[in-house]
Amino acid sequence: MKDKVLILGGDGYLGWPTAMNLSNLGYSVAVLDNYFKRWIFNKLGITPLIDCPNLQERANIWKGLTGNDIKVYVGDIGEQDFLFKVVKEFEPDTIIHYGEIPSAPYSMLNHNTSWETIQNNLGATLAVMWAIKTINPDIHLIKLGTMGEYGTPNIDIEEGFMEIEQSGRKDRLPFPKLPGSFYHLSKVQDSDMLYLGVRMWGLRVTDLNQGPVYGIETAESRMDKENRLMPHFHYDEFWGTVLNRFITQAVVGIPLTVYGKGGQKRGFLNIIDTLQCVRLAVQNPANKGEFRVMNQFTEIFSVNELSEKVKAAAKNLGIDVTTKNYPNPRKEAEEHYYNAKNTNLLSLGLQPNYLTEKVITEMLEIVMENKKNIRQDIILPGRAKWQ
Ligand code: USQ
Numbered sequence: 001m002k003d004k005v006l007i008l009g010g011d012g013y014l015g016w017p018t019a020m021n022l023s024n025l026g027y028s029v030a031v032l033d034n035y036f037k038r039w040i041f042n043k044l045g046i047t048p049l050i051d052c053p054n055l056q057e058r059a060n061i062w063k064g065l066t067g068n069d070i071k072v073y074v075g076d077i078g079e080q081d082f083l084f085k086v087v088k089e090f091e092p093d094t095i096i097h098y099g100e101i102p103s104a105p106y107s108m109l110n111h112n113t114s115w116e117t118i119q120n121n122l123g124a125t126l127a128v129m130w131a132i133k134t135i136n137p138d139i140h141l142i143k144l145g146t147m148g149e150y151g152t153p154n155i156d157i158e159e160g161f162m163e164i165e166q167s168g169r170k171d172r173l174p175f176p177k178l179p180g181s182f183y184h185l186s187k188v189q190d191s192d193m194l195y196l197g198v199r200m201w202g203l204r205v206t207d208l209n210q211g212p213v214y215g216i217e218t219a220e221s222r223m224d225k226e227n228r229l230m231p232h233f234h235y236d237e238f239w240g241t242v243l244n245r246f247i248t249q250a251v252v253g254i255p256l257t258v259y260g261k262g263g264q265k266r267g268f269l270n271i272i273d274t275l276q277c278v279r280l281a282v283q284n285p286a287n288k289g290e291f292r293v294m295n296q297f298t299e300i301f302s303v304n305e306l307s308e309k310v311k312a313a314a315k316n317l318g319i320d321v322t323t324k325n326y327p328n329p330r331k332e333a334e335e336h337y338y339n340a341k342n343t344n345l346l347s348l349g350l351q352p353n354y355l356t357e358k359v360i361t362e363m364l365e366i367v368m369e370n371k372k373n374i375r376q377d378i379i380l381p382g383r384a385k386w387q
Contacts, residue, residue: 009098105384107183151178160293211297215271260328267297
């Protein structure tokens, strides 16, 4: 009998694909979500490329395809009675915590959205920590952090900690953080809280500092020919990550929206590698009293490099793609040093799926099949500014 895994934020771009992947591998899986992101989408008037049925409907489809149950809980992580009830009833060995508002642009929109992001994200993490401490401190918590916690310092980025020597003394201390949005700041604050929980209560925590993810399908989503198990693929200026946006723009004939000079570098990964990394973390839990940080990306690219890759792949499909440099709606370095380490997951056995022309071509083809759903009115930057 494999472990029981509770996935918080099970409705999201990564939550549902993770649930199917672990269920397929024989884990007993439950998902929890309050559909808050769907509420924000309605408020902002944005839609994903492919409509996703609700969690119970997807769990029923999954059961029909595989015979496996995925248990569904609908509610707010931040409500203590609800979360405690779920943890007591399901008795997870591992909790994967994706249950946060994940958008930097949304967090910078106005006072309300920055407070919503901070309150929701910190409240959720704190509630999960207390649930684990109170109900079963042995539960391994896998928390989705972000590479954006580090910012873009002019030195190599370590995985969470670094040796510091000062006035002749040495210590291993958390790597300095320079987040670039209230969203990224909320992840820094999450990490600080979790490390406190590890030091004070002996929790076992893995913090996965992930870079921007790309991709539109996984082995499990392909199992349903009607596309009802696909991830929530976003291409709007609030939720779409840069490569997913570029692919959509190429298909619909809009010049790729390079912000500023396009020299911004980030560590990227395919959604199927997110599943691989999270799976490796489940299979190799942190020790009791350990705050383990792993940088979760496979390759570093600048925005300009990504746009060139999309152009080249689209050309082979007969699509002529251009780029346009927009005044940057964000405050960020547009030319900078970037060398982040990512050896922890590789040493656990991560086999990277790199961003080849074939991968981009396959993404372009799937988006082309769904071209009729693309809404041009939500693509261009305009509403989401760093003020
Ligand atoms: N960018 C463009 N054009 C666009 C969209 C983005 O040039 O149309 C640029 C941005 O200015 C930025 C870079 O691409 O320099 C990455 O932007 P992004 O929107 O792909 O990523 P970001 O806002 O940082 O956030 C995303 C996810 C977030 C995750 C983060 C990882 O939404 O949940 O935590 O990637 S990281 O970027 O490493 O912080």
